Amino acid sequence: MNPTKIPYLDFVWNPVVGCTPAGEGCRNCYAETAHSRRHKAYKAGRKLPACYSEPFSVVRCLEERLESPLKRRKPARIGVNFLADTSHPDVPDHFLDRMFAVMALCPQHTFVLLTKRPKRMRAYFEGLPKDAVTIRWADSASCVADMSDCDYEWTDFPLPNVWLGTTIWDQESADRNIPPLLAAPAAMRWVSYEPALGPVDFSLVSVDDHQGQTVQAWPLHGNRRVDWVVCGGESGPGARPMHPDWARSLRAQCKAAGVPFWFKQWGEWCPAESLWEASTLQNGVFASSQVACDSEGRHYLTDNPKGHWFEDSYYSERVGTKAAGNALDGEIIEQLPEVGNG
8 A cells, every 4th residue: 555646545555456448538547657667677677566577458466465454543545446447357256355345344444446347346236145244245354354353343335434436538438437336335426537538417427226217427316426526637648638618517517516526637738728827927929820719718829739729729738737737717626525534
């Protein structure tokens, strides 16, 4: 378990390593890029952990990492398998049992799970017998830790300290991934809209609750709802730009639904508003040849080869994640749900 720079987490816990693409949002996977670099170094003879002995496409379950959360007593918000996919088909059910057993034994922590394959996660929960918490997970716990002096009562289901989430990047992925997330039992459900590659309207997403009712993604019916949304642009060498209106729309949707919203980053690309402010403060006007505009209708000239025009003539420029920052319309938005221990 290691500290992380992911702003809404304290640590990451990666008992699973490796993954395979699940869609367009995986094209520039940061985890694959980092792993592939270290795998190449490992093969060249550099002393690195054995987890880099195989390419990223080989999914491995690392038993030796399972106990890490048990060794920390101070409460923490822990990201689970952010360098893999907990619900990958190559992760067997018995290993999921052990992971959830560890999470049950650590009620002081909040575990934040994220998957691009929520159908597999739903199927895992649907396949559990009604006494799974008291029998299957409890039995798995004895394989992970010494239970001789443990007085934990295996009663809570779903686990109150587990946040179950899925990744989306456009409307198609939202339509595919959010319904099985809503269908899975969870104390808190969240969505990571990162990398944002297209607009998303959560009101268009719905799921049959198996009782003849349609449950919408927003909290309109019962408890099967999205409780938290994180939004961010793409980073890395092949990053694609995010239109500011995509983030603004989701911010407005969250506000209307009373759902916490966290704007994580612009990614590599800077919106035109920030460029406008920088240019007027530093350069006065651009002495160049192409017209760019922002959402306020302001126009200016640029010939920067790193620029990108959207179909509505909105302009974005690649400046790097640090320069682009994480302010949406000048505001840092880092809202968290009032659920769990975090």
